[in-house]
Amino acid sequence: MFSGASFFYRRLPSPLHATRAVVAAAYGAALAACALITENPLLLGVLLLAVLAAASAAKVGWQLAGVLRLALPMVLMTVLINVLVSRNGLTVFARLGDWGVLGQVDLTVEAVVYGCVMALRLLVVMLACLLVVCTANPDELLLAFRRISPHSALTATLATRLIPVLGQDARRLAEAQRCRPDGGARGMRGKLAIVGATVSGALDRSLDVAAVLEMRGYGARGRVPAARRALSRHDLAFAAAAVAIVGLSVFAAFSRTAAFQAYPLVSMSLSPAVFVLATLTFAVALAPFVDRRGIEP
């Protein structure tokens, strides 16, 4: 029920974990940005594969696979909604008549294709963000954030700490309910009771965490000085990969090498250049994982 707590950072022996958090975040952000820049389904498919392969190489593939399962209904819903509301396609394959608020509903191939592209894009962005959550040290990120905006960082710190604390509270409450002779309330009623108890305790919990932050002198001295750290080989490799991935996408968008149009009729460039771009994107995204020196925590 409260599986969210399993998606947290844990230092694992992988090149991506061995990079500094800002670089790891930039790498994930580059993959997400790529998905937002390009619309070409082939490139989006390659990006999805690249994110999954990167997660696997970073030993967090099972976490992303878990999310993938949860995301499938959302992906199908995205496609379905687009098919039902889009009026731009020309190739009608089903006429469903008048649906009241939706008006005349004609299902078109173009709407299906564009729905799939949007779903694919959503999936890549979501998984790339999750890759950052699982591989970028949140404390390092918050520290970097504190140098920019201490008060926003305080809120973010409280939230990031409170989420696992409340997750643990909810798990404990659920376990305690199972200890009741009748096994506690089941189904949605039981879940709602636990969520209610967790939420009602959230204020106390947030006060506890805030009190500790206060006692530790959080923000008492203003901006925190940055620690100097030499760039590791992995920092350099992932930073270069992030720049290259975005560069390739921008090039593809501006040169219209990987042009794609869903409406009114589907048209997609499948020239050799697109395949070269796709191969390059995949190779560049995964190249930093080849060097496995110095990756142990």
Added chain:
Amino acid sequence: MSVLAFERVGYRYPTARVDALRDVSLSVAPGEFCVIAGLSGSGKSTLLRAAAGLVPHFHGGGFSGSVTVGGLDTREHTPAAIGAVAGTLLQDPETQVVMNTVRAELALALENVGAGAVSVARGVEETSLALGIGHLLDRVTAELSGGELQRVALAAALVARPALVLLDEPTSQLDPVAGDELIWQLRRLNQEADTAILLVEHRLERCLAAADRVIAMADGSIVCDSDPRGFLEWAGESEPALQTPGARMLDLLGLRPSPTGVKQARAMLRAHGLLTAPGVCRERHIVASGGAQPARHPLAQAGRSSLHRLLGKDDGQDKPVLSMRGVWHEIRDGPAILRGCDLELQPGEPVVLMGRNGAGKSTLLRHAAGLLEPTRGSIKCDGRVALLLQNPGDYFLHERVDAEASPAALELVGLGGLGARHPRDLSGGQRQRLALAIVLGGDGEQPATVLALDEPTRGMDRAAKRALARWLSRRADEGRAVIVATHDAEFAAGFATRAVLIADGRIIADGPVAELLAGGWYFTTETARILDGARGALTPEQGAALLRQRMAGEGGPVDARIVEEVRQ
């Protein structure tokens, strides 16, 4: 110049009807090691919160008088400013840790006082090594056990080398080994860095030997402020529940002055000819019912029959109510938490489960209650296991006590008249009893044949522990098997007849409590330490009875009648 000064401080929480602090005045000098003693609700934690500036800044309420910490008046300075002078560790370790990794947690306090990168790195390294958590530095805090979290939170409080350290029961989640280590680490910090320590602790036997001064509180006021020996003299006359077991044992014999630790007690007994030189004579016999087999509770047989009748299984067979065979709990991509555990519980048997933090005690109880499925092995239970987990508050979902449990169950735990109260308005002990009522169930439910409790004495004073031990003994008398996972050997000695020691997921010892606890050094009571485990005497009363027999020149096992006489 004091590092902490209270001047006629009074305080009342916003919704409270009585004052939590009344006219409190005290002064702590640099380098002083002070222990704050008192029963639950006496104002100890509020005193610490006032010293940390949380009272009144965080809690609101009515505040009078003044508190000065390192020259900072808490009315004028925020807890953040006071945090630069005083490191604080409160009770619940889960909310004492605010960052995601241990390294960041330790670095936070240093960064906040403006330390440079080199100082931060050195401080984190040195503190982690000093507290034995170097191996945890890159671990995620969400994955740490309660004991590990407590040590990390303590390290975070100490890392900036504050002039004053405020600690609220820092050993409550630690096993005896880690608890003793922690006290000596505090003493070392106090001696070498001249850090003043203000320590709230219920297990006074653990820390009095290290303390310079003891401040006892009752009803929000300071009722005793003395050196440890003076405090024990006061406790003997005014509040026996605060006596250490060693002091109580010698008090029962009429020996004065009260000893503050094992070494002093042994020296006194030796001076009176009641203890031989170390290692000369080791009488390791079992009290009264000794033997190799696990002892049975005296009323267990009668209770067993009544419970079997209740279950409709009065067949006269001496069958275990819980049987675990070769139980393994292996985590995918992780360690094995239990490794082939075999355990049988007989009806009416009071058993204590002991072991270090992370040994597998809680996991074993969860398997017994069916909350976890063994990856290998089997568990059979004749009836139901009622499991009380560590946080009683987790059981409460309703607005009224009588909505949580049946009237019969509330009567059983002594909460019959409190049905209209809100569960969160109950005291700590009452909340625990309400949680027990919930897991025991009412008339219409399958009766619990096994009662399992996980660390039930956390944060309890000695009087509350005695009351719980008596209540558990009565449940055993009724025929229920009772199994309690605890680090508290004094509590274990008060009710159990059988002890099971678990280490690294394996049951390494299982036998009569007197034999198992008397022979140990860490998993033992202060009485057994003083008497070197002689004749299995574990409690002050048993120890005093043994010494009386020695005075009278009698040998043999400790006579239970003399123990009862001493107790009277």
